[in-house]
Amino acid sequence: MEIIRYSEEWKEKWDRFVLKSNNGTMFHLQKFFDYHTPGKFQFNHLLFIHRTNIVAVLPGTIKNGVFESPVGASYGSIVTGDISFEEAMEIVTALLEWGKKEGIKEFILTPAPMIYEQYQNQNLDFAMLWLGFKYSLHYISSAIKLDPSRDIIERFSPTIRRNVRKSLKDPDIRVEINERYDEFYPILLENKSRHNVKPTHSLEDLIKLSKLLPDNLKLFMVYYKDKPIAGSSMFIANDTVAICFYNMLYYEYEHLKPIQRVMYEVVKYFTEKGYQYVDIGVSQDTKAENPMTPSRNLIIFKEKFDAKTIMRNTLSIKL
Numbered sequence: 001m002e003i004i005r006y007s008e009e010w011k012e013k014w015d016r017f018v019l020k021s022n023n024g025t026m027f028h029l030q031k032f033f034d035y036h037t038p039g040k041f042q043f044n045h046l047l048f049i050h051r052t053n054i055v056a057v058l059p060g061t062i063k064n065g066v067f068e069s070p071v072g073a074s075y076g077s078i079v080t081g082d083i084s085f086e087e088a089m090e091i092v093t094a095l096l097e098w099g100k101k102e103g104i105k106e107f108i109l110t111p112a113p114m115i116y117e118q119y120q121n122q123n124l125d126f127a128m129l130w131l132g133f134k135y136s137l138h139y140i141s142s143a144i145k146l147d148p149s150r151d152i153i154e155r156f157s158p159t160i161r162r163n164v165r166k167s168l169k170d171p172d173i174r175v176e177i178n179e180r181y182d183e184f185y186p187i188l189l190e191n192k193s194r195h196n197v198k199p200t201h202s203l204e205d206l207i208k209l210s211k212l213l214p215d216n217l218k219l220f221m222v223y224y225k226d227k228p229i230a231g232s233s234m235f236i237a238n239d240t241v242a243i244c245f246y247n248m249l250y251y252e253y254e255h256l257k258p259i260q261r262v263m264y265e266v267v268k269y270f271t272e273k274g275y276q277y278v279d280i281g282v283s284q285d286t287k288a289e290n291p292m293t294p295s296r297n298l299i300i301f302k303e304k305f306d307a308k309t310i311m312r313n314t315l316s317i318k319l
Contacts, residue, residue, distance in 0.1 A: 001055065001090055003098040006030075006045035014047070017054045022082040023117045023124075025237040026216045027073035028059055035208045041072045046098075048078075048091055056080045056091050058109075065105035074243075077111035077315070082119045088127035096131060099319050108136070110314040115143055115277045116241050128315050137314040140294050142307035143241070143279045146271040152264060157304035160260050167261040172225050175265045177218055181206045183228040184219060184248070191248040197286070199246070206233065218242075220265055222249075222258040230258030232266055242270045243279040263305055280307055 006014065011030045018024035026032050033043065041061060048056035057079045060069030070076025078091060099107060109128075114120050153161050167173050185203040192199050201209070210217045215236065222230040230249035236242045244266065249258050270278055283298040284291060299309075 001094045002049045003094055004047050004049060006043070006047055006057075010047060013054060014045075014057055017057060018079055020081070021079045022119055022121060023112060024057075024079040025075055025112050025116055025241075026213060026235060027070060027075045027112075027237070028057065028079050029213070031212055032209075033059070033072065035205060035212055036072050043071070046095075048094060055083075055087070058095070060109075062104070065103060066108060067099065067104050067106070068108045070110060075110060075112035075116070075237075077109040078124060080124060082121055083123055085123045085127065088123035089131070091124070092127045092131050092133075096317070096319070104319055106316060106318045107133075108314060108316045109133075110137075110312065112237065112241075113141065113143075113279075113310045113312055115279070115310055116237060118238075118240060125315075128317075131317075133315040133317045135313055136316040138292055139282045139284055139312040140292075140299065141279065141282045141310050141312050142299065142302040143277045143310050144267060144305055144307045146267065146276055146278065148271055152267050152271065155306040156260075156264075160304050163257040163260045164264045167257060168264075170256075173256060173258070173261065174223050175262060176221050176223065177269070178221055179210055179219060180221055180228070181210065181219060181233075184221060184231040184233065184246075187228065187231060187248045187250055188233075188246055190250065194251075195286075218269075220262050220269075222262050224253060224256060224258075229253040229256065230262055232259075232262045234266060234270075236275075237279070240275065241277045241279050242266075242275050244281055247280075267305070279310070280305070282312060 015029050015031055018028045044060060044062040046058040047054055058069055059076050060067055061071040080091065153164055181203060188199050218234040220232040220234065221228055232244055233246040234242050235245045247259055267278055280302050283295045283302065285293040285295045
């Protein structure tokens with residue numbers, strides 16, 4: 001097995017491999033990385049080649065001798081097919097040998113949680129741990145397992161059920177799937193400013209992403225008497241999972257419970273489309289010194305939609 005550095009001529013083959021892989025997401029696609037302003041990140045992506053065929057890819061960057069993945073994305077680490085244990089051992093062994101040869105001091109890799117896999121397969125995880133990787137960080141995240149055989153509203157807590165049903169009966173409230181990021185972004189800015197933070201994406205970023213990956217972004221907007229009051233910006237990671245990347249509202253309309261309504265619409269839409277999970281994202285206390293500190297109120301709120309905990313784990317090894 002040979003490891004080579006990514007170059008532009010591999011772009012189409014790289015993306016085809018990710019789309020057919022077992023654990024790849026939109027965040028592993030070269031088309032996704034194209035939304036970044038040129039020069040913002042120094043990418044050092046790797047391809048694992050066996051007999052001229054791609055058997056794995058690893059997006060990331062090298063800085064001060066540390067290879068980190070992801071960079072400029074939510075998830076990274078090694079993307080593979082539905083591999084055997086021996087294949088996993090070969091891939092990780094090849095990476096470590098390449099790292100020593102190239103003078104890499106450390107690998108820090110954060111894969112998507114196991115729910116993102118087409119076929120859940122922990123061969124790669126075990127191979128990494130057996131060959132010396134350690135868990136260095138855990139984030140708590142929440143996801144709703146979609147089930148077309150179950151009534152969606154009945155899955156929610158009693159209070160959420162009442163609020164959603166009330167919203168559905170209100171003729172002044174409607175939810176649309178559209179591309180009005182110009183209406184959504186002011187809501188996003190106001191929400192983030194309440195916590196003294198800025199959004200990960202600019203308005204231009206979201207518009208660019210929606211054009212680069214039109215099948216991977218869905219915007220659910222909530223309107224009250226034609227005024228946009230809330231929205232959920234969804235990223236469709238792969239054929240298995242859709243992510244609530246931003247759930248935002250104007251707080252003066254909080255009494256209308258627009259987030260509860262849009263969550264119902266999101267779960268309904270992706271259940272009907274055949275997805276397996278809606279990921280509602282991490283729930284960390286960003287003001288705490290320890291990055292693992294959970295935001296208990298946020299976790300409790302998500303559990304009211306029948307969300308369960310999944311973990312976003314980081315694996316690392318010093319060479």
